[in-house]
Amino acid sequence: MNSVTIRNLLVRGMLAGLAAGVLALVIAYFLGEPRVDAAIAFEEAHSHSHSHGDEVEVVSRGMQSTAGLATGVLVYGVALGGIAALVFCFALGRIGRFGARATAVLVSGAALLVYLVPFLKYPANPPAVGDPDTIGQRTALYFLMMLLGILLAVGATILGRRLAPKLGNWYATVAGGTAFVVAVGIAYAFLPAYDNVPHGFPGTLLWQFRLSTLAVQLVLWTGFGLIFGHLAERVVATRAEEAGTTAEAAPVAT
């Protein structure tokens, strides 16, 4: 029965990720694409540096900004929806007195936090920004930073849970949060920074592009938390009901 519940939750997580991906795609298309186009226009006007533009076009801009963008955002939504549902399955009933919907929203919030950890050090860059010679290092550092964010978030949660009996929930959460921020700050201080913004690139465009990428994530995770929370609540309620009818004597909480 547990395996069926888990499978149901994971399938719903991926479906919720797909649905949230559709919402994020709308934001990416209407807020993000105009900035991508503007950055490509800048890149082409200064094409002595480097670009996709002065090579033969493998995929047209029209395809990149529609079907290509949709592929990227929707697959991203499904994949992260699956991972978030796994985290949900683990977190359910283990992180305090939270029901399914609240747990789903908390997991979404944690995912947004994990996204922000690399973002604050290695923010999203529009086309024309970035040195192709360092793409290997920057990609490695981006994923490393994300992994570090996950590990530190887990560590801070464990620390908070340990301190809770002594300090009470409020101060234990504050202590866990402080430990997380300090550890991330130390990582920021020691990891290398890259400044690849070309001379003359409009500051407003860079700012708007980065804001639009944050909007994409905010919509993706808000949407996921609410949609998955709704779907998961029903799975968890059904399970509790079955447990209640089949094993009357056994208490639900263990």
Next chain:
Amino acid sequence: MAQTIASPATGATPATLPLKALAPWALFVGVLALVLLYFIGAEQGATSVFSGTNVHEWVHDGRHLLGFPCH
């Protein structure tokens, strides 16, 4: 519709899912998700499984707008 009203667990913390039942699913979905994320986020950028630039060019805008380093 689930009858949450009738459920004795209403308002209570939901029962945990045993780690033993979760482990095989975690492996399966985890690996699948990471492979998908790799192709969206890094293939034909930092490293390549397939030669050429088709994958990179196809997901190019998504890569930028999802915050992955693209080039």
